[in-house]
Amino acid sequence: MADTRTTDVPTDVLIVGAGPVGLSTAAELRGRGVGCRLIDRLPARLPYAKAVGVQPRTLEIWDRMGLARAVMEAAVPLRGQLMYVNGRERGRIDLELPPEVPYCFAALPQYETERLLEEYVAGLGTVVERGTELSSFAQDADSVTARLRTASGAEEELRVRYLIGCDGAHSTVRKGLGLTFEGGAFPEEYMLGDVETDWDLPYGYGVRSLHVTENGSTDDVLVCIPLPGNSRYRMSMTVPPELTAGRAAGDEVAHGIEGGRVPELSHIQAVVDRLAPVPARVSELRWSSVFRISHRIVDRYGEGRVFVAGDAAHIHPPTGAQGMNTGIQDACNLAWKIALVVRGEAGPELLGSYDAERRPVGEEVVGRTVRHATQGMGADPDDPATLMAREAQLLVSYRDGPLAGHPYGPEDAPQAGDRAPDCAGLTTALATYPLRLLDVLRGRTGHVLLLYADKAAELARAAEAGAVVAAAVGGDRPSIVALLAREAEEPGGHGVVPEYRDADGEFARLYRPEGPTGFLVRPDGQLGARFPLAGTAAALTGYLAALSVPTAPL
Numbered sequence: 050m051a052d053t054r055t056t057d058v059p060t061d062v063l064i065v066g067a068g069p070v071g072l073s074t075a076a077e078l079r080g081r082g083v084g085c086r087l088i089d090r091l092p093a094r095l096p097y098a099k100a101v102g103v104q105p106r107t108l109e110i111w112d113r114m115g116l117a118r119a120v121m122e123a124a125v126p127l128r129g130q131l132m133y134v135n136g137r138e139r140g141r142i143d144l145e146l147p148p149e150v151p152y153c154f155a156a157l158p159q160y161e162t163e164r165l166l167e168e169y170v171a172g173l174g175t176v177v178e179r180g181t182e183l184s185s186f187a188q189d190a191d192s193v194t195a196r197l198r199t200a201s202g203a204e205e206e207l208r209v210r211y212l213i214g215c216d217g218a219h220s221t222v223r224k225g226l227g228l229t230f231e232g233g234a235f236p237e238e239y240m241l242g243d244v245e246t247d248w249d250l251p252y253g254y255g256v257r258s259l260h261v262t263e264n265g266s267t268d269d270v271l272v273c274i275p276l277p278g279n280s281r282y283r284m285s286m287t288v289p290p291e292l293t294a295g296r297a298a299g300d301e302v303a304h305g306i307e308g309g310r311v312p313e314l315s316h317i318q319a320v321v322d323r324l325a326p327v328p329a330r331v332s333e334l335r336w337s338s339v340f341r342i343s344h345r346i347v348d349r350y351g352e353g354r355v356f357v358a359g360d361a362a363h364i365h366p367p368t369g370a371q372g373m374n375t376g377i378q379d380a381c382n383l384a385w386k387i388a389l390v391v392r393g394e395a396g397p398e399l400l401g402s403y404d405a406e407r408r409p410v411g412e413e414v415v416g417r418t419v420r421h422a423t424q425g426m427g428a429d430p431d432d433p434a435t436l437m438a439r440e441a442q443l444l445v446s447y448r449d450g451p452l453a454g455h456p457y458g459p460e461d462a463p464q465a466g467d468r469a470p471d472c473a474g475l476t477t478a479l480a481t482y483p484l485r486l487l488d489v490l491r492g493r494t495g496h497v498l499l500l501y502a503d504k505a506a507e508l509a510r511a512a513e514a515g516a517v518v519a520a521a522v523g524g525d526r527p528s529i530v531a532l533l534a535r536e537a538e539e540p541g542g543h544g545v546v547p548e549y550r551d552a553d554g555e556f557a558r559l560y561r562p563e564g565p566t567g568f569l570v571r572p573d574g575q576l577g578a579r580f581p582l583a584g585t586a587a588a589l590t591g592y593l594a595a596l597s598v599p600t601a602p603l
Contacts, residue, residue, distance in 0.1 A: 060086050061391045063209045067177040070359030070376035071215035072166035077384030079173035081494050083391050090182040098158035098243050098283045102370020106442035108152035112487050124157040125277045128253035133326045151471045183221050188354050212355045220361035232345030238288040240312040242337040245281050248329040258324040271324040286320040312337040342366050344419050350404040363411040366422035369440045371414050385572035396597030406450040452595045457579045462561035469570045474553025493528045502565035503534035511582040512546045
């Protein structure tokens with residue numbers, strides 16, 4: 050019988066699953082001073098390039114953490130997709146975004162994403178506990194008691210304040226909570242292969258090649274996504290008959306990579322011979338596997354002190370590379386809220402906004418990816434610019450969520466709940482080069498209050514009015530930044546808060562302030578409030594009430 054021990058190590062949060070979502074959760078928590086443990090039942094990272102697309106919005110999140118540079122040095126640009134039907138080019142999608150968006154689409158194998166995140170988290174003091182599995186858990190009003198089984202076979206009982214399941218489509222946490230996971234599955238099976246090819250197609254472009262029968266149905270498909278390396282691609286295609294197998298008994302969710310059936314290079318070459326737009330040979334097979342696709346979403350993203358994120362909460366077709374990126378945004382949304390509650394800067398009621406904000410996003414992503422997988426992106430009714438911005442996850446908004454206050458200013462301007470746009474052309478007296486708003490926000494883990502006006506005196510008064518309120522939101526070190534309008538005649542230097550000038554007028558163009566205006570940027574890069582500077586204290590008091598932050602100091 051295995052030994053059982055009880056640990057006294059202070060841990061606020063237990064995270065189950067060390068994929069990109071679990072690692073992102075740990076990074077966001079540790080960056081805000083919250084103690085956590087991160088466990089994974091696997092003995093090592095898997096070598097599979099499962100999720101390879103990195104969206105611009107994810108890079109913005111990583112930029113604020115200080116991780117974006119490492120990712121850019123490891124990834125390759127994803128510039129678009131070439132589409133072929135029966136050997137003829139039928140279209141070309143260029144992944145283009147407005148110039149104010151700071152990052153492009155990128156491709157990076159999942160195991161590289163996990164490596165970079167794991168190194169980042171280790172630098173913050175949390176090491177992934179490999180070979181450690183969650184056996185069961187129970188929660189009460191004050192904590193969660195989790196039973197773990199370690200790689201040595203020992204059992205451990207751990208009491209934590211919160212438990213987060215980032216443990217994938219077959220989540221133990223989701224099952225333990227009794228959450229439903231409604232949806233369906235695609236009947237087709239696919240195979241994946243990570244290979245090199247000798248074709249000379251445009252750099253950075255994916256390939257989607259179909260064979261369509263006379264009756265209009267598709268009976269053969271090849272999808273290739275570029276990866277870092279010499280003409281390296283992750284190729285996916287339908288499974289040949291010799292690798293087809295029935296669904297395993299008792300497997301209620303047929304989703305993801307399966308073991309036991311490993312395609313060989315010859316299987317991949319056969320599909321390339323049939324469907325590649327130019328003659329090509331594949332080589333250097335690094336790994337291969339068979340996978341299936343389901344589309345499901347939970348009925349709620351948590352209960353009490355236990356939550357789910359990523360594939361534990363939603364699974365869907367890989368169309369548009371939405372899954373991992375959506376999960377990382379789940380992690381970011383939940384982590385800053387837990388951090389405020391753990392530090393006593395917000396009430397536990399705040400955690401209910403995680404489900405209210407993120408589940409509608411999950412529902413939209415599942416529905417959209419299923420439509421795109423079955424009908425094609427051409428069936429999407431949105432104009433190309435809107436479609437591209439949505440695929441980049443730049444349009445995620447919580448305007449209808451419980452934390453969004455009343456709109457202020459132009460309705461089509463960024464409002465509470467929307468993404469806070471980046472902008473360029475900010476200057477300061479001490480830098481001889483222009484900055485981006487992301488440069489100003491980088492490393493600030495809490496809320497940031499942006500004050501915009503055309504007179505430094507107005508900014509000084511607004512900063513003084515907002516400092517007390519911002520202290521309640523931001524802890525001991527509130528972040529308040531003044532933005533002086535491009536046309537302002539008064540010099541800065543009032544000495545109250547850091548000051549930047551909107552020298553190119555880009556902040557004004559994107560945010561469209563009407564007179565002196567304040568913008569509260571949440572820790573996840575969404576706007577928490579937008580308000581006239583004359584009402585700074587009142588506007589932020591309302592936001593604090595939505596956060597259930599104690600209001601005694603105000």
